[in-house]
Amino acid sequence: MTPSIFEELETAVIEGDSEKSEEAAKKALESNTPPLEAITNGLAKGVKTVGDRFSKGEVFLVELIMAGDAMKAGMSVLLPVIKASKAEVETLGKVLLGTVQGDIHSIGKDIVATLLEAEGFEVINIGEDVASETFVDKVKEHNPDILGLSSLLTATMPMQQDVIEKLKAAGLDGKVKVIIGGAPTTQEWADEIEADGYAGDAVSAVDLVKRLTK
Numbered sequence: 001m002t003p004s005i006f007e008e009l010e011t012a013v014i015e016g017d018s019e020k021s022e023e024a025a026k027k028a029l030e031s032n033t034p035p036l037e038a039i040t041n042g043l044a045k046g047v048k049t050v051g052d053r054f055s056k057g058e059v060f061l062v063e064l065i066m067a068g069d070a071m072k073a074g075m076s077v078l079l080p081v082i083k084a085s086k087a088e089v090e091t092l093g094k095v096l097l098g099t100v101q102g103d104i105h106s107i108g109k110d111i112v113a114t115l116l117e118a119e120g121f122e123v124i125n126i127g128e129d130v131a132s133e134t135f136v137d138k139v140k141e142h143n144p145d146i147l148g149l150s151s152l153l154t155a156t157m158p159m160q161q162d163v164i165e166k167l168k169a170a171g172l173d174g175k176v177k178v179i180i181g182g183a184p185t186t187q188e189w190a191d192e193i194e195a196d197g198y199a200g201d202a203v204s205a206v207d208l209v210k211r212l213t214k
């Protein structure tokens, strides 16, 4: 049986094959598959499978790296299309986004950034492994409506709290709303660290930002 386009995307990431991933992403667009569906039902499933195998000790770090690269290769085809899909004239608000210190996971954050841009927000994506002090400095510099903190490692979740505490110490609480996300984070964690919101995926992150900027 011919594999579906989602299976092709998923397999390309599981195999850590960046070229195949890019080709499958182009094929998805040619067959009018919505790009976000290609990411969530294809690429992201593949990277999750490899992540699960990694945590069971079935694959090594090199496979994890290759899967991440293959996911990014597919996304490099799909994200620009999402971004271009809804060109808003008016900016709905400004969002500063980054992954906290000690954490280099970028993929989920970059999807959040692209969806927000597609919905008409100005997004300043300051990257990964961002020191808490840098978040504070960037908030002062750009004066965003929302600060988004991504964390994919249990070990780096406390850095989300650290940023919030440093914002308070700098007298910036109340001036910017802080939202958190990333696989190990939860609403309970957001409540505990007094973040203004939590989102479990990129679509709910957009809903949350819209709610908070209304």
Ligand code: B1M
Binding pocket: 044, 047, 048, 050, 051, 052, 054, 055, 061, 064, 065, 066, 067, 068, 069, 102, 103, 104, 105, 106, 107, 108, 109, 111, 112, 147, 148, 149, 150, 151, 152, 153, 154, 155, 179, 180, 181, 182, 183, 184, 199, 200, 201, 202, 203, 205
């Ligand atoms: Co790493 N890694 N990794 N990794 N990695 C995880 C996170 C892990 C769960 C794998 C596992 O063991 N099963 C595990 C963390 C365990 C834990 O702490 N709970 C892990 C580990 C241990 C590590 C290393 C420590 C491995 C090592 O070196 N021994 C190391 C850490 C490096 C570091 O950061 N200091 C490491 C490295 C890497 C790579 C570099 C190889 C690569 C990242 C490449 C890159 O991002 N440029 C990588 C990858 C690819 C993964 C997995 C497989 C996939 C992550 C991903 O991109 N998912 C991951 C396993 C997994 O998640 N199942 C894993 C797809 C993405 C679309 O989903 O990121 O969850 P996600 O984003 C979602 C939501 O979470 C949400 O929206 C996104 C889209 O819907 N979201 C937000 C994310 N940020 C948000 C922010 C928001 C709102 C929503 O508001 C601000």
